[in-house]
Amino acid sequence: MxxxxxxxxxxxxxxxxxxxxxxEAADESGIYIPRLCAQKDLEPYGSCRxxxxxxxxxxxxxxxxxxxxxxxxxxxxxxxxxxxxQIIEMLFVEGNHFCMSCEKSGNCELxxxxxxxxILAPTFPYQFPDREVDASHPDxxxxxxxxxxxxxxxxxxxxxxxxxxxxxxxxxxxxxxxVNSQVNLADTEMNAxxxxxxxxxxxxxxxxxVGFKIPIxxxxxxxxxxxxxxxxxxxxxxxxxxxxxNNK
Ligand code: FES
Numbered sequence: 001m002x003x004x005x006x007x008x009x010x011x012x013x014x015x016x017x018x019x020x021x022x023x024e025a026a027d028e029s030g031i032y033i034p035r036l037c038a039q040k041d042l043e044p045y046g047s048c049r050x051x052x053x054x055x056x057x058x059x060x061x062x063x064x065x066x067x068x069x070x071x072x073x074x075x076x077x078x079x080x081x082x083x084x085x086q087i088i089e090m091l092f093v094e095g096n097h098f099c100m101s102c103e104k105s106g107n108c109e110l111x112x113x114x115x116x117x118x119i120l121a122p123t124f125p126y127q128f129p130d131r132e133v134d135a136s137h138p139d140x141x142x143x144x145x146x147x148x149x150x151x152x153x154x155x156x157x158x159x160x161x162x163x164x165x166x167x168x169x170x171x172x173x174x175x176x177x178x179v180n181s182q183v184n185l186a187d188t189e190m191n192a193x194x195x196x197x198x199x200x201x202x203x204x205x206x207x208x209x210v211g212f213k214i215p216i217x218x219x220x221x222x223x224x225x226x227x228x229x230x231x232x233x234x235x236x237x238x239x240x241x242x243x244x245x246n247n248k
Pocket of ligand 1: 034037038047049051052
């Protein structure tokens with residue numbers, strides 16, 4: 001059944017197909033809702049909370065919440081933007097992110113959000129966790145210092161590569177992505193062509209031998225803010241509000 005419904009998103013009437021999430025409907029309407037763990041073609045996971053919106057006044061994750069007739073969704077308000085900004089800040093301090101020396105700089109979604117939300121320095125204390133690097137594989141590197149636990153590699157390896165190489169283990173601050181082997185990545189079936197490598201939004205999973213092939217300054221987010229591909233679909237004038245969050 002191809003039922004179409006409508007709801008209000010940032011004061012604009014938006015159409016959605018029955019079964020679509022708020023995030024999917026927003027994307028088709030050219031209204032950008034930031035996201036990190038959600039990725040087209042991957043099962044929604046709802047872990048990062050970067051896509052938080054208010055639905056009829058209650059905080060929900062847009063990547064998992066189905067669009068419903070008549071709901072009122074707030075996406076681009078001061079309150080919502082401040083929540084997202086704090087989530088991004090927390091992701092930075094929970095890991096060890098040194099953008100200036102990271103091969104993913106310019107292509108990193110976390111870094112791109114820092115620019116989009118005007119984060120100059122986190123307001124939370126750095127945790128400086130002790131994390132492992134697995135460089136055992138001849139073609140791929142895992143640097144868990146940069147991992148934000150979005151689970152995109154876990155779902156991609158399972159559902160797109162059919163290999164199930166990655167799994168979460170442990171809880172709380174000890175949670176980490178483990179590989180499906182007794183020892184390390186070199187002992188798995190992983191190879192450099194796996195989609196799971198491309199799914200990593202940060203520099204936690206990288207291909208070896210191609211580092212800095214595209215120079216800094218010529219990478220995706222060096223040219224355009226994250227989300228501008230979706231916003232460019234919109235016939236309405238962009239509000240520009242996502243770039244004016246206070247740095248309090
Ligand atoms: Fe929705 Fe991560 S993108 S919770």
